[in-house]
Amino acid sequence: MDLAVTADGTGPGDLDLVREQRNRQRGRRGAFLGYPVNMDVDYRAFGELLDVLWITVGDPSRGYHARLDLQPFEREVVRFLAGVAGADSSRTYGYVTSGGSENNLFGIHVGRERLPDAPLYYSTTAHYTVERTARLLRMEPVPVASTRDGSIDLAALRAACERRPGRGAVVVATVGTTVAGGIDSLPGVLRAVEPAGEHHLHVDAALGGLVAAFAPNPPGWGFDAGADSVAISGHKLIGTPVPCGVVLARAELVGTPAEVEYLSAEDSTLACSRSALAPALLWYALRRLGHRGLAARVHRCLDTAAYAVDRLEAAGFRPWRNPASVNVVFERPAEHLCRRWRLSTSGPVAQVIAMPHVTRAMIDGLVADLR
Numbered sequence: 477m478d479l480a481v482t483a484d485g486t487g488p489g490d491l492d493l494v495r496e497q498r499n500r501q502r503g504r505r506g507a508f509l510g511y512p513v514n515m516d517v518d519y520r521a522f523g524e525l526l527d528v529l530w531i532t533v534g535d536p537s538r539g540y541h542a543r544l545d546l547q548p549f550e551r552e553v554v555r556f557l558a559g560v561a562g563a564d565s566s567r568t569y570g571y572v573t574s575g576g577s578e579n580n581l582f583g584i585h586v587g588r589e590r591l592p593d594a595p596l597y598y599s600t601t602a603h604y605t606v607e608r609t610a611r612l613l614r615m616e617p618v619p620v621a622s623t624r625d626g627s628i629d630l631a632a633l634r635a636a637c638e639r640r641p642g643r644g645a646v647v648v649a650t651v652g653t654t655v656a657g658g659i660d661s662l663p664g665v666l667r668a669v670e671p672a673g674e675h676h677l678h679v680d681a682a683l684g685g686l687v688a689a690f691a692p693n694p695p696g697w698g699f700d701a702g703a704d705s706v707a708i709s710g711h712k713l714i715g716t717p718v719p720c721g722v723v724l725a726r727a728e729l730v731g732t733p734a735e736v737e738y739l740s741a742e743d744s745t746l747a748c749s750r751s752a753l754a755p756a757l758l759w760y761a762l763r764r765l766g767h768r769g770l771a772a773r774v775h776r777c778l779d780t781a782a783y784a785v786d787r788l789e790a791a792g793f794r795p796w797r798n799p800a801s802v803n804v805v806f807e808r809p810a811e812h813l814c815r816r817w818r819l820s821t822s823g824p825v826a827q828v829i830a831m832p833h834v835t836r837a838m839i840d841g842l843v844a845d846l847r
């Protein structure tokens with residue numbers, strides 16, 4: 477495929493090259509088992525809406541940018557997800573970000589502004605960008621061991637805080653680690669950081685938060701369980717055709733926004749221009765699903781995860797999963813099978829993640845290959 481951009485530009489066939497890419501992507505859907513993204517998306521109705529610039533700036537919750545009022549969608553997405561995350565939406569700040577990493581950067585930054593000398597505590601199974609965020613924000617990174625179920629080792633966290641008394645703690649608790657779906661106990665984390673003094677608890681709930689919200693016997697994961705800021709991904713459980721995320725924080729913790737005269741905007745977000753399409757896509761998905769639709773989706777994913785455990789066991793593997801997680805971990809199979817089914821791997825284990833596009837038939841296909 478010749479994608480060279482030439483001096484003269486070319487013609488109408490160019491879109492066919494993009495279409496080929498999209499067709500390849502569609503073709504992968506049936507064997508895409510190991511990554512926490514939702515391939516079951518269909519936003520073709522938006523095609524005809526792409527003849528305007530979907531741009532927004534500033535806070536969705538404060539003021540309004542007079543020339544491009546695209547923020548009502550964003551406000552409703554934030555209001556709805558704040559409620560799901562156990563917050564009083566009238567006291568919650570939030571906006572739509574570029575994805576999970578920006579979510580975490582924002583939440584950790586809020587913590588750093590509150591507690592400038594505090595180290596950043598996180599488990600070794602937290603997302604790899606968390607350590608990078610500590611470096612970006614010039615915080616002392618304190619990785620803490622994790623236990624066999626992928627959650628943070630609370631005794632090790634307490635010991636790490638005891639070695640740094642009185643400096644405060646910014647802590648990332650992960651609800652649904654990328655590999656194994658480990659869920660950090662928020663009450664346990666809050667007890668463990670007591671020796672540090674004041675704390676800011678940021679919850680990286682990229683995929684696991686919405687799963688936990690609708691799982692039977694849900695673990696506490698949101699503001700009602702002690703979170704100060706919460707990160708939720710848009711392209712994971714909800715499913716958008718481009719990456720995006722939603723970050724939420726207790727409004728009183730978010731500093732004074734920049735007053736940007738040339739934009740007539742107040743802005744506490746991390747960027748200036750942001751996508752206004754992402755909030756519209758998220759709103760469209762949530763509006764169609766509603767609370768009940770999301771719950772039904774989670775139940776179906778958990779059911780598929782349970783089915784994967786059964787089938788793998790029947791095939792002689794020793795699969796394992798957290799009860800409130802859609803990640804199923806098992807012994808790493810031959811490399812060509814990891815590639816064929818796009819299993820994500822970590823040392824001796826591979827995983828299937830029962831995202832909304834994953835069906836029982838796909839699990840059957842994998843298990844047939846594994847036998």
Ligand SMILES: Cc1ncc(COP(=O)(O)O)c(C=O)c1O
Nearest residue numbers: 575576577603652653654680682
């Ligand atoms: C737990 C967790 N946090 C953060 C991220 C990063 O999200 P993004 O890829 O949208 O930046 C991921 C990605 O898989 C994740 O699983």
